[in-house]
Amino acid sequence: MTLSSPHARAFAALGHDARLSIFRLLVKAGDQGLRVGDIGQHLDLAPSTLAHHLSTLVSAGLVLQDKQGREVFNKVDYPAMLRVQAFLSEECCTGVALRPGQDAA
Incomplete structure (x- = not known):
């Protein structure tokens, strides 16, 4: 299955x-x-498992990686996170129109 929407990729990753x-x-x-x-120590995850999950989060555009010397630091892409939050709430409480021929309950 190919997910074309960045929001769909983010939700799939999470x-x-x-x-x-x-x-x-x-x-x-x-x-x-x-x-x-x-991260592995905090969450008790094996290095190979952690690498797989981080790769998915990076591919989904939610996590940024920064190599500093021999270490790789991972951090949230906050603008991307805020875009996902905005997507979830952009139509909050605007109501839902009935389809033609539907009666209000």
């Missing part, structure tokens, strides 16, 4: 418990981010 936990941990970490090893 739809896994481990990736959602990684993302939430990185939100807590703020702009400084966390090293890959630190």
Whole structure:
């Protein structure tokens, strides 16, 4: 299945418990981010599993990686996160029009 919408890719990436936990941990970490090893220690994830999940979050445009020397720091792409939040709430409480021929309940 190919997901063309950036919002659909973000939701698909966050739809896994481990990736959602990684993302939430990185939100807590703020702009400084966390090293890959630190994420693994906090969440008790094996390095190969963690690398797979981080790759998915990066591909979905939710996480940025910054290599500093031999270490890779991961942080949330906050503008991307805010775009997803805005997408979820942009039509909040605007109402839903009935289809022609439908009666109001």
